[in-house]
Amino acid sequence: MSIAVRDRTAHQSGRGQRRPGERPRRPRRAARIWLVVLASLLALGTAIPFLAVFVLALSPEGARTIPYQFPDRWTLDNIVSVLSAQSFLRWTFNSLVYSLVSVVLVLITAAMAGYAFAKKRFPGRDALFWSFLATLMVPAQATLIPMFVLVSNLDGIDTFWGLIVPTLANSQSVFLMRQFIRGLPDELFEAAKVDGASEWRIFWQIVLPLTKPILATLGIFVFLWHWNDFLWPLIIAQTDEMRTLTVGLASLNSESVSDARLMAAAAVTVIPCLVIFAVLQRYIVNSVASSGIKG
């Protein structure tokens, strides 16, 4: 996972993608149409592989699917048979557990750490924060072997905790939370304290509700990182039972499964990502542009 952090947080630019007064000049009509055509061609080029997946997935098994000749009849057989395969359901379940549990745990631990780094004072705070950030420099692959040895010594191979817990230490999420919480006024927390709220209560009833925008952004990205993650699940899940969808899909690819079946599996795997993206498109795109989150 390569990583990019820039010293800004998502909410700052918020919805401000079209600033007032920007681009007063209108290009000539011909140029405008030409640009739209160009953009459409680029978008089509990007979309063709996706379209190919769905055409193939919906084609009857065994039909010689020549791509530029649409199948004369469509079928859901491939999708149904993929969905009814025992392993596939199990992989989907594993991917969901891996992604959703990670999201919840990252959000809570990162918000706690971000709150402490932003609003609390304790010895070594800044040194600790920078040492967290320094781990951005170390690519995940460089520590893969010791991580595996560590998890295997703790009997974490082929377990959910072995899959999830080592991926939670994430400097990007701590960084984003700290930047966001720094922007919240101190008075809020002081007032709550004067009212006699415990630290724990301040965290649950003030910090978490106020950080909803950044929690949502981070949640989406943590979900996508884990849903799409490959190398770590590949080495931790050693039985078919513990595979995630990406690892399962890679194993289907190396077996002699027909193209139609394989693409049906691919289609089912990609649908959650497409749905998330369709619903939260604006949000995801703005977060990347303003905070530079990279998975």
Place this chain on the structure above:
Amino acid sequence: MTSISARKRPPATRRRWANTNGMWAGILFVLPMLVLFVVFRFVPSFGAIGMSFTDYRLNGDFEVIGFENYSRLVSDPIFRNALVTTLIYAAFYVPLIVVVSMFTAVVLDKLVWGVGFFRGALFLPYVTSFVLAGVIWYWIYSADGLVNGLLQRWGIEAIPFLSGNQWQVLGSLSVVSVWRGFGYSMLILLAGLKTIPTELTEAAKLDGANAVQRFFRVTLPLLRPVVFFVVVIETIAAFQVFDTIYVMTGGGPARASYSLVYALYDEGFKFFDFGYAATIGVAIFALVFVISVIQRRFLDRDET
């Protein structure tokens, strides 16, 4: 925002959080993340260096063997091949992704309507996995797949995308990664383009500069820091390539696509030579580190 909150903070003598209550709360709140970082980031980072001096095997037995792994690394033809493979891959991938994301960013920047739609449509592959991209493109590239199917129909000879020589295979693989990933760099560049004042390009236009001149003489120099940022992160990404290769070629044919991370994976999980695999990991870290330092130096010198 950072500067505002810094200004608002009361002077040192009146710090509200300087009491012990706040201090202990702070420590307790960092604690869960601190434990995770110590156990799963700091320990493995130093562990990788430690293991690289041993012959650690799967069963946990090991002996300290000094620099033996490193001398093996330097003379290992497979490692050297993996290094060359990764460099060729990066030489395809980095320029291609920078040009494609730059081009699309400029087109989107100039669009008057439909910006939101096109931005989303072009970014779409980024939310999918490299494994999925690999599975799809494996079929697109195959002998009776999308591209070769079309070529055959037009009577053109099929292209051996994944079975040809090293340049063909690495070029084909880099196209897959560019397809999957260019949306991210595109958004970063697009955000950069938005910060360039239109007055400057307007002035250049009045001076008679055409669109190409305006781009290379005005826009690109102003955008240089953003472009460098993109080059740095994409170079680092190129050195970490694994998923697509694993799915599409398995490192082949004849190690033509055997990248550094693939070598690490094989040494660790095929030959169970953990000590040597950890050494390759340290080498990958060193390479990525050196590359980002060199690129950052470049950036600094250009700015002064």
